[in-house]
Amino acid sequence: MGITKTxxxxxxxxxxxTFAKVFGHPARVAILQHLFKINACICGDLVEEIGLAQPTISQHLKELKTLGLIKGAIEGTSICYCIDKDNWTKMKSVMMQFLDQDISKESCC
Amino acid sequence: MGITKTxxxxxxxxxxxTFAKVFGHPARVAILQHLFKINACICGDLVEEIGLAQPTISQHLKELKTLGLIKGAIEGTSICYCIDKDNWTKMKSVMMQFLDQDISKESCC
DNA sequence: TATATTCATTGCAATATTACGATGAATAAA
DNA sequence: TTTATTCATCGTAATATTGCAATGAATATA
Structure with a gap:
């Protein structure tokens, strides 16, 4: 791909x-929205809810977990996922600051 | 890549x-921040400011323009770019709604 | 007219992402 | 112990993205 010069x-x-990238796929947006709505969810439910194969959902969950936006708790045979509220709040603060830049000045065009 | 099932x-x-994806590259974040700071900018300035080759910057500008987040006005030999405030405001509203979901409930884990 | 400047477009090489089937690991139930 | 369930990981095919050199188009200047 050509390495991004970070x-x-x-x-x-x-x-x-990095945060924006993880939101750059509708499946991850849908997963997060479902976790907010249901408050907690196991992988199998998401497979049914979203309509992608289990390995695909599992991979998206992994990316969200790597970034710290969700966390999982073992619950019998299943793993229960939910939003990591502390990290979500921190992420929100960073993103809001970017989105909410001063737009008041006159444009050139 | 395997087609995303939109x-x-x-x-x-x-x-x-789609919006998040365009923010998913630091060069585009830097371009937007610079446009906000300077209020208007020509491509050559961004090449110098960011430190990527001119065709690369030009391509990132194209993506931002395709999404409607910036617009360009011809100014002699140059093209002057600036934030499209109406579209930025609309985008911000969509993104804020996503980021600001209710986080008050008890987590499962 | 000839040259310089500025930015867009094209084409390519390198690399990343998406999605899924197959398989593995772990626990629960028969 | 055997079988079923649930989720993670590996490997792979298809496709998208990043970055740049080369080139093109348009205007300004000598």
Whole structure:
């Protein structure tokens, strides 16, 4: 793909890009929305709810977990996933700051 | 890559993913931040500011323009880019709604 | 007219992502 | 112990993305 030159950007810019990237797939958006709605969920439910194969859902869950946005608790044979509220709040703060830049000035065009 | 099955997701989920995807690269984050800071900018300035080759910057600008987040006005030999405030506001509203989901309930884990 | 400047487009090489089947690991139930 | 269930991991095919050199198009300047 051509390596992204992360070293020429600030930590903040890389962090925003990393969070945004994980939201850049509708399956992960749908997973997060479902977790917010149901509050907790096992992988099998998501497979049924979303309509993708189990390995695919499992991979998306892994990416969300790697970033720390969700966490999983073993519950018998299943694993119960839910939003990691602390990390979600931190992420939200970073993203909001980016989205909410001052837009008041006059445009050139 | 394996085609993303956009048809199994809602319009809102696809829209969030599309916006997030464009923020999923630090170069585009940096371009947008610079446009906000300077309020308007020509391609050559961004090449110098960001430190990527001109065709690369040009391609990132194209993606941002395709999504409607920036617009360009011809100014002599140059093209002056700036944030499209109306579309930025609309995008912000969609993204905020996603980021700001109710987090108050008790977690399972 | 000839040259310089500025930005877009094309084409390519390198690499990342998406999705799934197959398989593995772990626990629960018969 | 055997079987079923649930989820993770591996491997692979298809496709998308990143970055750049080369080139093209348009205007400004000598």
């Amino acid at each position: 070293e020429i950007f600030t930590d903040q810019q890389n962090q925003i890009a | 048809e199994i997701f809602t319009d809102q989920q696809n829209q969030i993913a």
